[in-house]
Amino acid sequence: MNGAESLVHTLLASGVDTCFANPGTSEMHFVAALDRVPGMRCVLGLFEGVVTGAADGYGRMAGRPAATLLHCGPGLANGLSNLHNARRAGVPIVNCVGDQATYHRPLDAPLTADSEGWARGVSAWVRTSRRASEVGADAAVAVQAARAGHGRIATMILPSDTCWDEGGVVAAALPVPPAPAVAPSSVETIARVLRSGEPAVLLLGNAALRATAVADAQRIAAATGARVSAQMFNTRIERGRGRHSVARIPYVIELATKALAGVKHAILVGATPPVGFFAYPDKPSTLLPPEAQVHVLSRPDQDSAAALAALAETLGAGRLAPPAHETFAPATGAISSEAFGRSLAALLPEGAIIADESITFGRALFPMTHGAAPHDWLQVMGGSIGGGMPLATGAAIGAPGRRVVNLEADGSAMYTLQALWTQARERLDVTTVVLANRKYAILLGELANVGANPGRTALDMLDIGRPDLDFVRLAQGMGVEAARAETMEAFNDLFAQANRRPGPFLIELATD
């Protein structure tokens, strides 16, 4: 058995059975091993950002790591920004990077690069395998490292000779410790804070945003008068009809500080302290009032759901009736963010997964869909543009049978558009809605935020409508059927049709 075969066997034994790949020469033995070892689903991406972003989406929905397969340092580099997003999302990924043979690396052939150095910024664990006999053991540790905490990126760098040499040894799966429990004393402390009656907010992140946990947070709020809010960006929120809803901290600094005004106690439940996405001249960097005290019920890697349940019991918080949400009929007429939100709320299929990279146009969508059919809402967590389409791709593979709806701003869509081809190839049930306003609208706002008065050159840098992007042709060019909607009626028809049929479909929604 060669090293590559021991790698595939070990990954399978450790529960990793999906591999997103963009292989090159140094990975050919891994590819050959996939033939000889059955059981690994391989999904090809035409660009590494698709591969790593899909592994993010897969991990969020499947709850276990996929493997990647990337080609040398530069292939890793192309995947880094979506690994950054996955790291921020706390998603487990076993990130496999092929590399020059151990004895070839010192010769500094053109593709040679500092793979370890580049991997470190996104990885909780990095190891370069030294010989074929150690690849299996390295892989088992990598899976364990990826599954530790609430999910991390473990990067294995595989010199090609460690893959082709004989002497591979399959390693058994290593135990993965469960999420650490929150100590009863911490629950007691938080209960005391809440009983004080002083203005408090429960800030939810990560596992605290599953439906049951949100319901527990809301009954705590009802019993104590505390507010509840999700973080600004979140890995996965279970929500929709019949589920208790939760607002998010707004992106815009003024709205965020307003939402948190008067708070005396911020209680973190799987969340981190809220800070501005960026700094701006003469605006605060942190979003809580200066006098607010920060308390931790649970860290992001802890069992936040159990902690909330225990806190609710400690407080004697009663169960709440299922919430009644505002419902909408599909919108007609002119296209607007609000109209789109109505139609989305009305037409979203049951069990949908929303991959949200809708940026400026999309800010109205989350608040309007509390009463949509039950669904999961995924955000691009690290703020690196281009995560949305790969995220949708991987989510569809991680949760087969559920419709994925990708809300994608046009500027963002152009970063990792190649994901559409993988959707077509794998016949994934993804409906992409490109919100085509033909500008970097968020940056026009940001330019105003920094106090600049834009002239011609600046406006040129923020205008992507010269020439216009035609997303229908772009999608068709990658084998995905597509159509453009210029009225809400047209959108409603296309959206309903797209969600009923198998496979991917793209709708270009003409917005302002």
Add this chain to the structure above:
Amino acid sequence: MNGAESLVHTLLASGVDTCFANPGTSEMHFVAALDRVPGMRCVLGLFEGVVTGAADGYGRMAGRPAATLLHCGPGLANGLSNLHNARRAGVPIVNCVGDQATYHRPLDAPLTADSEGWARGVSAWVRTSRRASEVGADAAVAVQAARAGHGRIATMILPSDTCWDEGGVVAAALPVPPAPAVAPSSVETIARVLRSGEPAVLLLGNAALRATAVADAQRIAAATGARVSAQMFNTRIERGRGRHSVARIPYVIELATKALAGVKHAILVGATPPVGFFAYPDKPSTLLPPEAQVHVLSRPDQDSAAALAALAETLGAGRLAPPAHETFAPATGAISSEAFGRSLAALLPEGAIIADESITFGRALFPMTHGAAPHDWLQVMGGSIGGGMPLATGAAIGAPGRRVVNLEADGSAMYTLQALWTQARERLDVTTVVLANRKYAILLGELANVGANPGRTALDMLDIGRPDLDFVRLAQGMGVEAARAETMEAFNDLFAQANRRPGPFLIELATD
């Protein structure tokens, strides 16, 4: 004056007047400064790999650095692989990366990443500016660092407050030392080696591949019996009708070792010792015979052209008559690599710039175009796929008035396809020929090279024809006119037309 304004003024004062950009919020003051300070040409890319690859192409043709403008660590990450290519090409780039404000960075907002760490692997010089008053001085040093040697990447990281704070100071341009001369004693040493009459090869790289230098190398060869070869990959070769030609070391190991068989003396002229692009089981890593002695006439950063001229004089090598190259008529009938080579040789416009990422299908093209109209030939130097289309884009901006012909394999085209939009927006004179064989043909060869016998899963990973990519629609979707050629006659017509009219055009050439 704020820091951003001092940056733009200093770049202009140092001779940097072109900026390839994909800005974000943290760069809004730079963007605003571009309005207030006239003279900087800004070129927008929809993805950072376009930005950095275009800076590579620009630097190669303009002979001086462009600036980039990237958004935080993840934006830098998206540009790394083409920076890797540019580093290997010895191209000067002033790589500007915006970042979180100095006081905001410790809060670890989502986009925060290890920008310095990621930059180091591609940069000869990295500096994070500390305050607005230092940005100008930092920029002047960055330009100097970029222009040192034969061209390097200097990365400036600009926290947003160093851009928006007042107190910017414009810095004067710093001197750039000329390429170090080769000592006369080194020329004498090499002359003695060549006079020995033992089998020798002059290995040319970098500045040794301009037309005059190649002519000097060939007259040295004629006088001494030495062979002449260019490196496997080269930044820029001046060639074509009336110019002396030079072969390159082949990519395939067996062909490379055969080409260098019997060599007793390898004389490096701006080149590095030849090594395999990859290692393979039971094949050599280095390409020279084990008994060959390696001599250095000039390092890549030295004045190789002057060294060759001095060596030719020392050896008393006579001037050669202009060479007579084989010429071709445009090919007719079925499409093949050889037929394409004939048509390219026949139809290439005078003064063209070829950006070559033609991979497997393209291997016949270089040898067949020695007698084409005079042109420059640029290769993707670091081996990171996806450099070709951005390279073509930047070359067109760095050498206005010349036609750029981008020979692009279909698999490679899908990495950084967004470059087409920039070509349309800037109305660049680029003819792209996508060689559409609908597979990763090079990897099928590599799979055989590593001794693997591919099965269904492996073949699936190397097949990009399910679904077929339609490059005509993809180009049209980004505003570039395009057509598909299924015969050589159709190609000849399209190619001639495309090269005659201003602006970009894409031809999808149906190949096997």
